[in-house]
Amino acid sequence: MLVIRLIFESFVFAVQALKSNLLRTILSLLGVTIGIFAIIAVLTLVDSLEKNIRDSMSFLGDKVLYVQKWPWSFGPDYPWWKYLNRPVSSTSDFRFLEKNLKEQTAIAMFASRGNRTIRNGSNSMSNAALMGVTYGYNGISEVPLEQGRYFSQQEIDASKKVMIIGYTVADNLFPMLNPVGRKISVKGHKFTVIGVMKKQGENFLGAPSNDYNCIVPYGAFTQLFVVGRYGAEPVIGIKGYANDKDLMRLEGEARGLMRAKRGLKPAQDDNFAVNRPEMIAGAISSIFSVLSLAGSIIGGFSILVGGFGIANIMFVSVKERTNIIGIQKSLGAKNYFILFQFLFEAICLSVIGGLAGLFIVYLLTLIPQDMMEVSLSAGNIILGLSISSIIGIIAGIVPAYLASRLDPVEAIRSK
Template identity: 60%
Template sequence: MIYIQLIFESFRFALQALKSNLLRTILSLLGVTVGIFAIIAVFTIIDSLERNIRQSMAFLGDKVIYVQKFPWSFGPNYPWWKYVNRPVPGIRDYRFLQRNLEMQRGVAIFDGKGGVTLKNQNNSLEGGNVWGVSYDYNIITEMKIVNGRYFTGQEADAARDVTIIGNNIAESLFPNQDPIGKTLKIKGLRFSVVGVIEKQGNSILGGPDMDNTCFVPYGVFSKMYTTKWSQPVIAIKGLENDEGLIELESEITGLMRSIRGLKPAQEDNFALNRPEMAGNAITSVFGVLTVAGGVISIFSILVGGFGIANIMFVSVKERTNIIGIQKSLGAKNYFILFQFLFEAVFLCLFGGGVGILIVYLLTFIPLGSLEIILSFKNILIGLILASIIGIISGIVPAFVASRLDPVIAIRSK
C-alpha cells in the first residue's frame, strides 16, 4: 500500500511541476506530438492501403485456383514469350474438370467483354460490361444480390436469355422502377432481368466495375462474343479441409495434363494461379514500406525525446533546492526518481496522445475510394512508443536528481 501511495505522490508532484511551467511544457510536447503523429500516420496509411487493396481483390475469391494461359507474375523479368503459344482454357477443359474433379466445391468458367452499349427503350448506357458465367460462379465469388435471384441451373445449362445486372445499370436503364422481369438489349438481343447486384462502388485498384456489369449464362455469351482473342478463365473452389489446396492443385494438374495429352517429360501448357500469389506480393511490398516509413519517422520521435531530456535536466536544476528539502525530510531516492520519471513519461504520453488524436481526425478527410482507419493496434503502438521515449528521456535526469546530496542540494539556492 505504501508503494502505491508513493507512486501517487510522485505523480502528483510531477503534475504540479508541469502546470507551473505551462509554456515550457507545451513546447516540450510539440516534439513528441510531431514524432508520434509521423510514425502512426505512416503506419495507418500503409495499413489502410494494404487493407483496401486486399478488399479490392476480394472478387478473386477465397480458396480458389484459376486455370489460365498465362501465370500471374510480378517483376520486370516476366518471360511472356514462353506462354504465348499455349492453348487457351476452353469449354472442353471446363467440362472435363467439372466431371472428374473430386476435391472441389464448385467449378466455373467465365469471360468478359467491355465497352458494350446496353439499352432499354429510350434509355441507354455506354461502356457497360458483359460477363458470361457458368452456374457455379456464385460459389467461386460471392455475388450479393439485393433484388431478385441468381440463375437457376436449368437457365445456365440451357443458355437462356436472362441477366443479372449491376446497380448503376438498374438505375440508368430502369429509373424509378423495379427492373426484375423487364428486358434490356445486349448486342440487339433481349435479356430478361432476374437479379440486381448490391452497389459495390469504386475499388482502389480499379478491378471489375460490378456496378456497370451484366452477368449472363456462359453459353449465351460464347455465342455472342467468342473470337480467337477470347481469354476465358476456369476457376475451381477448394474444400475447407484441403489445407493450402495442395490436393486440389495436384488433382487439377493431373487432369489438365491428361486432357491436353502431355507426355511425362513435357512442361505444363497451362497455369494454375491463386489469389495468395498476389496477396504474398502485397504483403512483402507493404512490409518493406512499413519498415522504411518506421525508420524515417523514428527520427522525429528521437528529436522529441532529446527535447524532453533537455527540459528534464533544466527541471532538475531548477528544483535542486526542493529536492534537498524533500530528501532531508525523509524522501527516498526512488521517490525522487519516480517523481521526475513520471514527469517525463506523462509529458510523452500526453504529447503522443495529441499526435494520435490528430491522426484520428485525419481519418475523417474523404480520399475517394481509399478509406483511412486508425486501428487499435496502431493506437497501442503509439502509446507504447511514447512511454518508451519518456522512460529513456527521463531516466538519466531522474537518476541524477535521486542521487543528489541533500545538504548540497539545499545550499544550491
C-alpha cells in the same frame, strides 16, 4: 494504492511542469510529437493505401486459383510465342476438373466481354460488361444481391435467357422501377432480369466493378459471343479452403489433373497457367513494407531528438526540485518512490507529446479524399502510445535514478 498515488502525483507534477514553463515544455515535446506524427502518419497512409488496393482487387476472390492460358507474371527466359500457342481453357477442361478435384470447395468457368451496349426500350447503356458463368460462380466470387435471386442449376444447364445486373445498369435502364422480371436486350436477344446486385461504387485502382456487370448463364453467353482462341477466353476459377497448406495441395492437384487431361509428358512444360491472387498480394505487401520502414526511420530521428528534449526537461526538473526531494526523503520517502515519481513524469510528458502527434494524424484523416479512404486504426494508436511510453522510460530513467540517489541532507540545503 501506492501505485495509484504515484501515478496521480506524477501526473500532477507533470501538469505543474507544463504550466511553470510552458514554452520550454512545448519545444521539448515537439520532437516527440513530430516523430510520432511522422511514424503513425506514414503507417496510416500505407495501411489505408494497402487496404484500398486490396479492396479494389476483391473481385479476384480469396483463396481462389485461376486456371487459364496466360500467367499473371512472365518468366525471364520463357519465349512469348509459347504462351501465345497455348490452348485456352475449355468446357471439357472444366468438367474434368469439376468431376475429379477433391480439395476444392467451389469451381466455376466464366468468360466476359466489356463495353457492351444493352437496352430496355428507349433507355440504353454502352459501357456494360457481360459475363457468362457456370452455376458455382457465386462460390468463388461474391455476388451480393440487393433484389431478386441467383441462378438456379436448371437455368444454367438449360442456358436460359436470364440475367443478374449491377446497380448502375439497373439505375440507367430502369429508373424509379424494380428491374426484377423486366426485359433487357443484348445483341437482339431478350433476357429477363432475375436479380440486382448491391451498389459497389468506384474502387481505388479502377478495377472491374459489379455496378456495370451483367451476369448470364455460360451457355447463353456463348450464343452471343465467340468463346475460345479467337474470342472471349474462358477462365476456370477454383475456390480452396482457408488453410494455405490446403490451397497448395489444391494447386498441385489442379496442375496434375490439367496435365493428365491434356496428355502432357513429364518432360513437357505446362501449357496452361494456375494463377493465385496471393502472388499479387505478396508483391503489394513487400512494397508497403519498404515504405513503412522508410517512414519509421525518418520518424525515428525525430523521436530521438524528442527523447533528448524529454531528458533535458527531466534533468532541469530534478535540479529545480532538489530541495523538495530532500524533504520527501526526510519524511520517509524511499528511493524507489522518488525514482518512479520522476519516471512516471517523464512517461506522462512523452505520452502527451505522442497524443498530440496522434491527434494531428486524426485531423488528417478527416480531410475528404476522393481517391481513397484514410482511417487511423486502433493498432496504430496503440503503437504510437507504446512508442511514446518507451521514449519516456528511456529519456527519464537516468534523471530519475540520479534523483533517487540524492542525499536528503544535501538536497534540503540546496537552493
